[in-house]
Amino acid sequence: MNNQNIKKIEEKNGENNAFISVSSKIALEEAKNAEKEILSGNYRGPLHGIPLALKDNISVKSLFCTNGSIIDKNNMAHNDAFLVKQLRHEGAIIVGKTNLDEYANHVIGMNRHYGIIKNPINNNHTAGGSSGGSAVSVALNLSYGAIGTDTSGSVRIPAACCGIVGLKPTYNLIPTEGVTPLSWSLDHVGILAKDCNDVSILLRSLLVGSKETSTNLDPPMDISQLTIGVPENYFFEMVDEMVEKKIREVINIFISQGARVKYINIPNVEQALMAQEDIIGAEGAFLHKFQLEDHKGKYEEGNYEYFKHGLTITRSKYEESLIIRQRLNRDFQQIFNSVDILLTPTLPITAPKLTAEKVTWGNYEEDILTALSRFTGPFNVTGLPALSVPLGIDMDGLPIGLQIVGNMYSENKIVSVGKWIMDQMR
Incomplete structure (x- = not known):
């Protein structure tokens, strides 16, 4: 991690809008400290000194957490999310916060406030979403790996669009504490990387109590x-x-x-999308109902109407969707x-x-x-x-x-x- 890395991020970001913010000074300082620790024999593991990017709905202490919304542009995080604490313990460097669909509520990366996220292979195409910025940061080698969130495919969709690997683990395997929710019963923390070995390293580093330090996957199965x-x-x-x-x-x-x-x-299985739409709609509306009217003109086009509609989903309809899930x-x-x-x-x-x-x-x-x-x-x-x-x-x-x-x-x-x-x- 050096000035050249930061310069590359800034150059590429002008083309693809992968990042909402880049922590250049902090990242360079942390990189120097990591180098000193490693040279002194205090090696923490395979993520020590490695630059990672985090979706900007994940709280990092003393950094803005915009959720891809102009409403939260001055929303300063006072604590690290659980997963950030895990990554810091492993010595990882947070290089920046990545762009997303507003409040993680779409899959194409059309963010009118922080820039449209563009596919790294063809800028005329979507990078996918809502974790599109995280995927682009990996695809363009701006970060070793990235963390996103996945409520209906928001890690796997941009992984597929950008030609990288994306993992949505088992529900709640990685705690979502400190992650801005869209739908608390469907939200997952997910991992994006260039290959499966890197995904494995990141997953093991994020698991509570994991002592695994190997840089390789388990031996190949038969x-x-x-x-x-x-x-x-x-x-x-x-x-x-x-x-x-x-x-x-x-x-x-x-x-x-x-x-x-x-x-x-x-x-x-075709009922899954209907259930998902009602669950996200109802839970998302509940989370936004107290600020909808105050910020009506500030929401991305479609989001205001989406959350407003969610308020009309009845309790019986929501419960029916939970039964479908069961x-x-x-x-x-x-x-x-x-x-x-x-x-x-x-x-x-x-x-x-x-x-x-x-x-x-x-x-x-x-x-x-x-x-x-x-x-x-x-x-x-x-x-x-x-x-x-x-x-x-x-x-x-x-x-x-x-x-x-x-x-x-x-x-x-x-x-x-x-x-x-x-x-x-x-």
Whole structure:
């Protein structure tokens, strides 16, 4: 971490708007201190002296936490979030706070106050959201890794759009204390990095009481012993031809290595998005209701109406969504009695253009929010761990993402499988 790193961040940020704020002076001072500690033999582990970026809805003491909103532009954090304390203990350096959709409530990075987050591969396309700034910081090598949040796919969506790795761990595995909530029962802290080894290092550093200091994943598993679940319904419906082709290639690689592939049907999974929309709507509205009218003209376009509408969601409708979640949890637990992991596309398409409100491919047309969260949202509703890894690119050079889903607390398994897949696809 040096002046050249800071200069690169400032230069690239003018193009892609990855950061809302850069902690240049503090980061350089912390880098010098880390160097002294390491040279004196006080090495804290693989994150010691490593620059990380944090989504700007995560509290870092004495830094502004804007939540991507002009309403909170002067919102100074008085304490570190739980995850920040963990990272500081490991000696990591917080290089800056990354851009996001306002209050983490969208998936395309169209922030009119802090700049539109642009895809690092093609600036005319979205980087995804709401953790788009975090993903771009990693994709452009402005940070070693980044932390985001994921309520309906907000880590995995930008990971897929930017061609990097994104992990949403099991619900509440990483505490959200000190993270501005959008929906307290669906919010997850997530990790973005270039490869699965880096994701593994960051995950282990964030876990409470973890003493793991290894820089490598667990030894490779015997792929021939795995049972791979491939959903025949929902996840392969309305999918771009090139995306499906890449996913099928991976499935065939598993078969060639002796893994068992089981084609399954997931009951009522289409209800997940309806339940998710009502849960986020009701919980988000509750969190914003006391400031809606005072700041009506300051909210991003659409957010005011979204939270206002959330106030009309009835208690019975909210409770119905919670019942749907319980049923889905039971169904998925039944599925994981017979499979080790699930494979799905992360997104049905590659990164859409920034100007798109609807997206079209083949004979399909869909609202952009629905299209980008359709395959990720069910695993926020169920709280299951899910990983997005890049598989290659489409005809326009835009990345394609594969989603690997495991049973509760099977992060090591899905990240190890993710690494194996990435190795096979090179």
